[in-house]
Amino acid sequence: MSRAAVRVPLRPLSRILAARRRGEDPAAIERENLRRRHEQMRDRTRRRAEGRLLALGALFVLAFFVVGLRMGMLAASDPQEPRASAGGGSAIIAQRADILDRNGRILATNLVTNALYAQPPLMVDKEAAARELARIFPDLDEADLLKKFTSGRKFIWLKRRISPEQQQLVHDIGDPGLLFGPREMRLYPNGRLAAHVLGGAGFGREGVHAAEIVGVAGVEKTFDAYLRDPARNGQPLQLSLDLTIQAAAERVLAGGMKLFGARGAAAVLMDVRSGEILALVSLPDFDPNSRPAPPVRGPAADSPLFNRALQGVYELGSVFKPLTIALALDSGLVRTDTMIDTGGPLRWGRFTIRDFRDYGDRLSVDKVVIKSSNIGTARIAQQIGAERLRGFFSRLGLLEPTPLELIEAPGARPLWPRKWSEISTMTVAYGHGIAVSPVHLAAAYATLVNGGTLVRPTLVRKEGPVAPGPRVLSPETSRRIAQILRRVVTEGTASLAEVPGYRVGGKTGTADKPKERGGGYYEDRVIATFASVFPVPDPRYVLVVTLDEPEDATGEEVRRTAGWTAVPVAAEMIRRIAPLLGLRPDVEQGAPDRLTLTSN
Amino acid sequence: MRTLFVVLSALGVIGLAFWTYRGNYATQQALREVSELRLAIADLREELGVLRAEWAYLNRPDRLRELAGINFDRLGLLEFQPHQFGRVDELPFPGDAPEGWPEPLGGVLEVVGVLEAAR
Numbered sequence A: 001m002s003r004a005a006v007r008v009p010l011r012p013l014s015r016i017l018a019a020r021r022r023g024e025d026p027a028a029i030e031r032e033n034l035r036r037r038h039e040q041m042r043d044r045t046r047r048r049a050e051g052r053l054l055a056l057g058a059l060f061v062l063a064f065f066v067v068g069l070r071m072g073m074l075a076a077s078d079p080q081e082p083r084a085s086a087g088g089g090s091a092i093i094a095q096r097a098d099i100l101d102r103n104g105r106i107l108a109t110n111l112v113t114n115a116l117y118a119q120p121p122l123m124v125d126k127e128a129a130a131r132e133l134a135r136i137f138p139d140l141d142e143a144d145l146l147k148k149f150t151s152g153r154k155f156i157w158l159k160r161r162i163s164p165e166q167q168q169l170v171h172d173i174g175d176p177g178l179l180f181g182p183r184e185m186r187l188y189p190n191g192r193l194a195a196h197v198l199g200g201a202g203f204g205r206e207g208v209h210a211a212e213i214v215g216v217a218g219v220e221k222t223f224d225a226y227l228r229d230p231a232r233n234g235q236p237l238q239l240s241l242d243l244t245i246q247a248a249a250e251r252v253l254a255g256g257m258k259l260f261g262a263r264g265a266a267a268v269l270m271d272v273r274s275g276e277i278l279a280l281v282s283l284p285d286f287d288p289n290s291r292p293a294p295p296v297r298g299p300a301a302d303s304p305l306f307n308r309a310l311q312g313v314y315e316l317g318s319v320f321k322p323l324t325i326a327l328a329l330d331s332g333l334v335r336t337d338t339m340i341d342t343g344g345p346l347r348w349g350r351f352t353i354r355d356f357r358d359y360g361d362r363l364s365v366d367k368v369v370i371k372s373s374n375i376g377t378a379r380i381a382q383q384i385g386a387e388r389l390r391g392f393f394s395r396l397g398l399l400e401p402t403p404l405e406l407i408e409a410p411g412a413r414p415l416w417p418r419k420w421s422e423i424s425t426m427t428v429a430y431g432h433g434i435a436v437s438p439v440h441l442a443a444a445y446a447t448l449v450n451g452g453t454l455v456r457p458t459l460v461r462k463e464g465p466v467a468p469g470p471r472v473l474s475p476e477t478s479r480r481i482a483q484i485l486r487r488v489v490t491e492g493t494a495s496l497a498e499v500p501g502y503r504v505g506g507k508t509g510t511a512d513k514p515k516e517r518g519g520g521y522y523e524d525r526v527i528a529t530f531a532s533v534f535p536v537p538d539p540r541y542v543l544v545v546t547l548d549e550p551e552d553a554t555g556e557e558v559r560r561t562a563g564w565t566a567v568p569v570a571a572e573m574i575r576r577i578a579p580l581l582g583l584r585p586d587v588e589q590g591a592p593d594r595l596t597l598t599s600n
Numbered sequence B: 001m002r003t004l005f006v007v008l009s010a011l012g013v014i015g016l017a018f019w020t021y022r023g024n025y026a027t028q029q030a031l032r033e034v035s036e037l038r039l040a041i042a043d044l045r046e047e048l049g050v051l052r053a054e055w056a057y058l059n060r061p062d063r064l065r066e067l068a069g070i071n072f073d074r075l076g077l078l079e080f081q082p083h084q085f086g087r088v089d090e091l092p093f094p095g096d097a098p099e100g101w102p103e104p105l106g107g108v109l110e111v112v113g114v115l116e117a118a119r
Helices: A013-022 A026-076 A126-136 A142-149 A164-173 A218-222 A224-228 A243-259 A317-330 A365-371 A374-384 A386-395 A422-428 A438-449 A475-491 A566-580 B002-058 B061-070 B108-118
Strands: A106-118 A156-162 A178-187 A200-206 A211-217 A264-271 A277-283 A339-341 A346-348 A351-353 A362-364 A505-514 A521-534 A541-548
Touching: A013 A026, A106 A164, A106 B002, A126 A142, A126 A164, A142 A156, A156 A164, A156 A178, A164 A178, A178 A211, A200 A218, A211 A218, A211 A224, A218 A224, A243 A264, A243 A277, A243 A541, A243 A566, A243 B061, A264 A438, A264 A566, A277 A438, A317 A365, A317 A374, A317 A386, A317 A438, A317 A475, A317 A505, A317 A521, A339 A374, A346 A374, A346 A422, A351 A374, A351 A422, A362 A365, A365 A374, A365 A475, A374 A386, A374 A422, A386 A422, A438 A475, A438 A521, A438 A541, A475 A505, A475 A521, A505 A566, A521 A566, A541 A566
Parallel strands: none
Antiparallel strands: A106 A156, A106 A178, A200 A211, A264 A277, A264 A541, A339 A362, A346 A351, A505 A521, A521 A541
16 A cells, blocks of 8 residues: 555656667567566555445355345234234223212213214115114204215215114214214213213214214313223222212202292201212203303303303302301400491481381391391491401302312302402491302301311212311301391291201391393392201311292292291201201200209 | 262252243243233223123113103002001011011012002
8 A cells, every 4th residue: 555655757857868878779668667667556545345245245144144034024023913902901991980979889981882984985875774773863864964065075974873782783884984982971870960070971082983082061071080080990980979969969959940940059068077069969950971062152050061060150148147247256356245236227328228118227246147137247347456367268268269189170260359448347247248159158057067077079089087286266156146146047037947957047048139131130130048057066077059030939929938948948958968867856955954853 | 978969059059040941931921921911911901890880771760761751561660658667567477467468578568469459
């Protein structure tokens, strides 16, 4: 190489001069040198070519070796189809976990069905197929089907879900172009029961051989990711609802709604300690198996999809009075026997607060609740002051959406005066100017009577005893309020709520409905509410019943107050569900027996 | 001696080869059975799901209520009422029965009948 690098001149001057002196031809020297240079060039080229051939050869040997090795491996191994398996013997059980009630009864499960589709290029007799399909499925149109089959499309979905019987009928048509794709389908075996809690499910992304089920409302949507999580291996979701109690509550409420000609009704039954909701009813309801489309016109509240118990944010009226009184008692401003001025009407600026009827000039604090005096409550609220009352309502969770595990919950925002003036304090104290949902109210009452610890409403079953929440009221106040609520039933506005053996306490509330377009309240449309607790003195359950525009036309005059409408419905409900809750009826003793036995 | 050793070794190799061969096929058979069982389990699970759904559907409260109403003559089922709670000391024991009453604990229905009559 280094020799080649030094280029030898073709006509070296010294040799040419020497040759000339000897009389030789100097061209011979040039030719000789040229020949040598060509030889060098030839050798170099050959070496390079030989190296390339060697490398190529080695590459081929390697390639053949690899091919041979792979063939050997394939020949030595067993043929096996690849198969999806989670390993460890646990196959994927279902695409979506079941939903159970608190006793393990099924509220939602999956069923395998088929979807029907057509591939026109494979079809033998398109006219016959269209005719037969129209006969099997009345909602399909023969002419329309034929048009689709002959339009040159390669693939047409015909039905999302078909039953096994329908599948057999389609099989019997015998057309190779009609094909089935397996589908899992969400089934709610109890139909309309707990429809608003469950919500419903629909298909998400859809392929030929599978389709995704996604929740569209209620717990199905809230727990969508949870239910579909493959890591949980089909573990069901257990709700706090009790199927039997839910069914009984729905039946009684539907009866009451019909009896009083109400537009809608809602009921919430809650465990006062854990905040578990055992029944949540909203009427009218719907069938989650075929969830209706959301309404495009008219108020949302008229749609059966509307959950009145949760989304229905109403001014609930006098049921707020026990809350105000509880705060007054707890902060030591008044005692149950403190006399309050109830002379009326009470004028404040341009507002006038009146009572349903005149209760005289003075009432004791407990009588203010029992007789339901707006004036008395407003006066007590004045003593409490705006900040404290607002702080108390805020601690009870009445100013925020509920933490309930329904996708609709965060949207159900209570309405309350942003500018909380003194007159707001006075009206809010008896439930006017503040609008909350029945679930809010049930949670607040649970907090009030369970010994005074905060309750967070929940729809998921809690295992074991639940640790009490932060303290809101003293146990003493809680006990007093429960007793006052009991006296509302024994001597006050809710006398029809007496259920023998269960010592029901509660408070009625009748609020005029605000006009939809603003401009005051209707004269003849009310929301009647009864918030009840039982059994006093150690309440375990809260039941809130709300009727929308009830009327009792059986008497001489039309009666709309809660005492005549919501209360009897709630009483009937308690009579039905208290035994189902396992509550043993108890004979109330008027006064404790102070006699002692002496020997005679 | 040497021949004997060779023969014995050859026999040993043949024996081991036979054992490996059998073991290999037995393993393959077991694997095949496992996968078949898995498929069977999956099928049964699906069937179980259908049966559970059917059970829930047939036991839905609406239907049971209707059936109780239709068969009221035969079954006499009523809604659960508060007064149906009893105490243990209300239960009659054999020998307690007054003259002319059916012997208690002859059957659950009889006990209920006695309680109803005693009320």
